[in-house]
Amino acid sequence: MSGRPTARTLAALGAATSVVAGAAIVLSPTALADPSAARAAAAWQAREVTAEGFVPSGWGTADWGLTIDTLIALKATGADDAVADKITETLKTRAYEYFSLDLWDTKGQRIAGATAKVLYAAVVSGADPEAFGEYDMRQEVLDLLAGTDKGPEEGRVKDKVTSGNDNSNTFDQSLAVLGLVRSGEVPPPAVDFLIDQQCSEGGFRLYPYAFGGSGVTGNCDAQDDPVLDPDSTGMAVQALLAAAADGVEGAEAAAKKGGDWLTSIQKPDGSFGGSGPTAAPNTNSTGLAGQALAATGHKAEADKAAAWVVAHQITEAGGGAAKADAGTIAYNDEILADAKANGLDPLQRDTWRRATPQALLTLAQIPLGEIGVTDPDPGGSDSPSPSSPGSSAPSTSDPASPGPSDSTTASPSGTTATTTAPGTPGPGGNGKLPLTGASLLGFGGLAIGLLGGGLVLLLIARKRKEATKA
Incomplete structure (x- = not known):
């Protein structure tokens, strides 16, 4: 597949523990690290x-990537089953707006990361991924995996678009592996390609090529000065643990190495930053990294990450104007x-x-594979207890006016530039937080009304770079 040893070769060289042990890591019940804080966060998100x-973007239109992030948060905490079910039913009829270009361009085109993310959403929701609305999402993802004729790209989940361009990345590959593992078996080449994105230090790069390039460079160590991305590493680690539970050789060793790398870069206060423009400590990166640390058995480090996130949560007692x-x-x-x-600026x-939704993952500490x-809420509570931070939050829909937000440059992880995907995303409306998987279909009508067909074509071009969030 590439100059790098395959997953099986890595296994033969010796994993620290067996695949059976890896399965125990992924599938053993995991208690909530902070059930009150995690459910309060998810309950606030449910009210949005x-x-x-769906969850609206800053423009008020449907943001399908963020909607799926919300579904994941709700399923991880059990905060509001009714809202989770509503999201699931909506996705069944409208997810094609996210993973295809059917309303905009030649039918049959697919965005790899969005397709993989919808498969994962179908799985975690408890729906049938092979009959998710009108689509067999498992087959949709399998159809996007590169074959043996693609050389070092074998096993890569790739965009299928008439332009021939491809912006799929490690987030997308991780989601594809997770979705395929949990809907049946995962083809080993898909796991091998994900492992190829790991450098010898243990961290994973975001893209399978240097920034500004397009051709896959083989394994991570073959690239000059690769940027190792904490967000991508958090995703890849969890996908590989799920693959290890599925019996794929070499996956557990790579996951363990990734978890160890995350511990080596964790800041003294427990936080993580992303890479590039998001390198400063933030709750998005800390949420994903902390979740991966918990999944790989680094409990002390995971709890430290959770404590840092909790310190950034609005509470009734300490929330001030918010x-x-x-x-x-x-x-x-x-x-x-x-x-x-x-207070919260509208x-x-x-x-x-x-x-x-991404920050609370380190509070829930339930791996993506699980x-x-x-059941994250054995007591069956659909809302935070009266003493929890979110017990008095209002409204069942977004009361705020939509703000300016560059939703055409969206990301699955809350990271940007060299650290996000599948496009080259930019910051959110305040220039501080990158966006997560916004759909452009809602923007299309606005664009047509305001600027005409030329801008529509521009939005179509950007749509194919849209992210899938993590």
Whole structure:
């Protein structure tokens, strides 16, 4: 497949533990690290879901990537089953707006990361992934895997678009592996390609080529000065643990190495940053990394990450001017301080919607390979207890006016530039938080009305770069 040893070769060289042990890591029941804080965060996010069953972007239109992030958060915490079910039913009829270009361009085109993310959403929701609305999402993903004729790309989940370009990345590959593992068997080449994105230090690069390039460079060590991305590593580690549970050789060893790398870069206060423009500590990166640390058995480090995230959660007692939005989680220190002083700025509400579902993952500490399998709320509570941070939050839909937000440059992880995907995303409306998987279909009508066909074509070009979030 490439100059790098395959997953099986790595296994032969010796894993620290057996695949059976890896399965125990992934599938053993995992208690919530902080059930009250995690459910309060998810309950706040649930109230941002519209009556139509989606989370709006900063423009007020459906953001399908963020909607799936919300579904994952709800399934990880058990915070609101009714809203989770509503999202699932909406996705069954409208997810094609996210993973295809059927309403915009030649039918049959597919965006790899979005397709993989919808498969994963179908799995965690408990729906049949092979009959998710009108689509067999498992087959849709399998159809996007590169074959043996693609050389070092074998096993890569690839965009299928008439332009011939491909912006799929490690986030997309991780989601594909997770979805395929949990809907049946995962083809070993898909796992091998994911392992190829890991450098010898243990971290994973975001793209299978250097920034600004397009041709796959083989394994990570073959690339000059690869940028190792904590967000991508958190995703890849969890996908590989799921593959290890499925019996794929070499996956556990790579996952363990990735978890160890995350511990080596964790900041003294427990936080993580992304890479590139998002390198500063933020709750999105800390949420994903902390979830991966818990999944790989690094409990002390995972708990430290969770404590840092909790310190950025709005509570009734300490939320100041933002206490009515108790439960939500700020992206960083600056945004938290501003909210406590002035309340949540309606123009920045989109920022909080994007930070909260990913940040709470380190509070729930249920691996991505386990969400939807383990009951996160054995007591059956659909909402936070009266004493929890989110118990007084209002409204069942977004009350805020949509703010300006570059949703055409979206990301699955909350990271940007060299650290996000599948496009080259930019920051959110306040320039501080990148966006997560926004759909462009809603923007199309606005664009047509305002600027005409030329802008529509531009949006179509950008749509294919849209992210899948993590």
